[in-house]
Amino acid sequence: MSTEDTLLYLDGVSVSFDGFRALNSLSLVIEPGEMRAIIGPNGAGKTTMMDVITGKTRPDTGTILFEGRTDLTSLREPAIANLGIGRKFQRPTVFEMHTVWDNLELSLKAPRRPLKTLTYSATREDRARIEEILDITRLSPRRDRPAGSLSHGEKQWLEIGMLLAQDPKLLLVDEPVAGMTDAETEQTAHLLKDIAGKHSVIVVEHDMVFVRELGVKVTVLHEGSVLAEGSLDTVSANKQVIDVYLGR
Amino acid sequence: MHRAFCWLLAAFLALAAPASFAADLAPLVRGLGAGSYAETEKAIAGLAETGDPAVVPVIEALQAGDLHVRKADGAVVVAKRAGNGYALTDPLTGAALGEADRNAVEKIRINNALRRTISATLGALTLMSPDAGTRRQAAEAVFKSRDANALDALNTALAKETDERVRRAMTQARASVLLAGEAPDADKIAAVAVLQERGDQDARALLNGAANTGSDAVKDAAMKAIASVEQRLALWGAAQNLWYGLSLGSVLLLAAIGLAVTFGVMGVINMAHGEMVMIGAYATFLVQEAFRQWAPGLFDFSILVALPVAFLVSGAVGVAIERSVIRWLYGRPLETLLATWGLSLALQQAVRSIFGPTNREVGAPSWMSGAFELGGLTITYGRLWIVVFAFLVFGALLVALRKTWFGLSIRAVTQNRSMANAMGIRTARVDALTFGLGSGIAGLAGVALSQIDNVSPNLGQGYIIDSFMVVVFGGVGNLWGTLVGALALGGVNKFLEPYAGAVLGKILVLIFIILFIQRRPRGLFALKGRAVEA
Amino acid sequence: MLTRFFLMGLDKKAGVLLTVLAVLAVAVPVMALGTAPDSPWHISTHTVALLGKYLCFALLALSLDLVWGFVGILSLGHAAFFTLGGYAMGMYLMRQIGSRGMYGNADLPDFMVFLNWTELPWYWHGFDQFWFAAIMVMLVPGLLAFAFGWFAFRSRVTGVYLSIITQALTFALMLAFFRNDMGFGGNNGLTDFKEILGFDIQAASTRVGLFVATVVALAAGYILASAVVASKLGKVLIAVRDAESRVRFLGYETDRYKLFAWTLSACMAGVAGALYVPQVGIINPSEFSPASSIEAVIWVAVGGRGTLAGPVLGAVLVNFGKSYFTAALPEFWLFALGGLFVLVTLFLPKGILGLAAQLRDRLPARATVTAKPADQKGV
């Protein structure tokens, strides 16, 4: 497969902070429409990987290509987001002073330039789309509440809703079920699987039950590089992976 | 016992000797009034031969036309007009001899030939003085006057001179006389070399003269010498600028170190920092008042006493501010900024109400006044001490933060508050003390600044922006950055001053920092990592 | 379309404020010009100018609230934009003096003649035309803000750092304007104005006219600011204030949004300064002092940041207090102002309007949260 056909292509990406290597020559390929789970112990560099993809952190070396042609390493965050890469953060970050509705409206796919937003008024389709997302994320009753007043789980869902509103080609989802009840976890897994039909998704998660629920290809990250790749069962049987998770 | 007696005897003899010496002068002085010019000249020569400095005022009086003969007894006296008559004094001892009628005294006349003799004698006498300092002054005087009459005396004195520094001064004086007057080219060219070695503004002025008037060979030599002198002067000028920069830098450093603690280490924006400096300066004023009142003799030590007092007073005010206001605002830097600005207004007004709006007089101890020369540099003791003091404070703080338990607690609390708390460090107390430390250091800065700035309620205002610039420029949370920032800004400021003027220089520095912060928002020595981004 | 844009920001608060302004715009002229000097209803031209001054400060506070309250940029240098606007107007007024100056020079203002200048500096050209000065009033502060903001926001200088460099900016300008050879009158600034648009600047009717102009400018500024804040752009600004990096990951170039608000705010401050100068009769470099900028911040804080109406109220209240105390108890004023800074930050973080809202919410009868107007959902 040539790089042209990939959605995301990471090759030899390294990042260090004050001498500490958070990513060590990381390589990873995501195909269009694919959903990938990334697991790894704390500090493995999973969040840092998302940081370099979205432009928050500049890699020291390495290539990152989006859709086989756009070099992401030289772009700023908004430009990368506008290419169609959306991100949900590990710690849910929503706009607490804004209502749930406004949070979604801000995320909704629409022109992002100041003068356009100054004169923007929501069209019928826009409102319908927001209603739809409210339904999917079960936040309809909360639509006029400030997002700051939501529970932790609701904020996670609102953030996923914001991702949906953005309608990106690639979704990066960092630990979406942290702090959720089992029932919520299961619902989230369903939600992500629904999304995966139309978009590519990278999910970072610790929760093995959740990963099993997703049932997709798994990449194990360790000390900033890929340790193993394959189905959950294959990687679980991998000697090195067992060492990393249990042996220390 | 016996030895001690010998010493005593020797000392006594030494004291007695000048008295007998002075007695020998009296007849010679009397000879000045003998009548004819020739006799006066002989008497002058006799006086000159004694080589006694006591003779100098007598001959000076003669030169000034104050020397008279009292007709009644032929005594030579100094007569100065007083009302209708003259007030008489003894030329040697200066003792008053009462008054005299105008007709009772007769002026000792001098002609041109005598005048020359007199000035040569005077120059020779001081050039021969047993005191090396006097000899050097005399030589410097000749250097300035370029008086050709002093040449012979100079030559004689030079032949006898043993003190190296005086010799140099005399050689230069001789060169100045030669160059200004008539002399063979070879001598003039040698003189040019001597002046080139001296290499200051005076030398350049003399050389300029020679370059305009002398023969071609002299002109040539003078031109070359001027170029070399100018280069040397430029070098010293640069050195002087460097010194000014260092001096301003250390003032900035003093003002900013405290801020580096409160802002850099604790992350608290204290806009009342300048007022802590101001309070330190007023504490100095009060301590000095106390000394003036009760122990004027010990005034030289007042500054040393003021240091701990200012540290404690400013520190206490700092602790009070932290406990009453700032601790409620941790994590809200912009609010802290506003609240402390309010405090600074109130503190200024409080000091204005208590001490009045005008400047207060803070004196300098004797060991901080005056200046000395170092090559072509003039360095005032006050500035020198401030530079030394700034570095001492910096070093002390560095040690305190690195090596003491208190420093360890400060770093623990700033790095991980909850962990420090869990380990039994009383974080609230550490906060208060850290803030007190920063404020106390500001108080110390106040003591130093009271020596070079007006002690008024507005004292702190002048430093607050500069201090913030230094800390931000150097990189927040890094004491070394503060040091480098202060010295760099001080240096750049003084470097720009000669070209742009003081105000424009300052504006340029501000613009530079504004641009710099936009390039490197975290300063020269930035901390990296997640903690910073939060 | 445009009216809809301007009306969408207007809520109950705005209604009250605009009504008060409308009443002032009618009542003050009537009382100042239409009553006999000994009538109890009469107000002197001095009072009119004082009120006008307060409203200029209110416009400055409003502009500051736009950036501090809604974008989270605590500017400690807004006095710079205010004063630049003031100087632009002052230059026009200087040119209007013409040959009536002390030296009777038709082209050069007195201070230039005094400095032995023979020619008008290039940057003084055009200021004899009102329209030109009126453009400059907004253009100069706007351009400065744009340039400054472009650098600062691109390099992501935020928070306290930004505050400190805005302070350095106004400080540098102050030092610069103190210099005689800058050509703005040095220490003394610009003063001794004679007339504006042909009207005698001292006349009661001119004063009233200036007052009305200020009321109109404040009302217009308020409507504009409300509209901006209520638009989607305003929501982006608030989002930037609360979580800037998150906004970037949504694809918004936050720098441009900040730059927009910042420049708009600077233009508003410039207009405030321009209206201020003819009413107080002088503009000098001390207006640039960092202290005046920070004082403006406290007006906003007292009234309630992020409320638009609050800062207007705060500016008027604090300045009324200042006028009163500096006359009655001059020593006390700085204590009061200093105390205000401390008390407001400690106990009144949302200002007077915020306090009012809190009290209202506490009342049990009204405890139900007023739902937001249904304009965003189905209509």
Ligand SMILES: Nc1ncnc2c1ncn2[C@@H]1O[C@H](COP(=O)(O)OP(=O)(O)O)[C@@H](O)[C@H]1O
């Ligand atoms: N901005 C940063 N500064 C310093 N260290 C960082 C930074 N970002 C990440 N790290 C370090 O990089 C390593 C990987 O972190 P992260 O990507 O968050 O791991 P994960 O998400 O897999 O738990 C950690 O040791 C973390 O401390």
Ligand SMILES: [Mg+2]
């Ligand atoms: Mg992580």
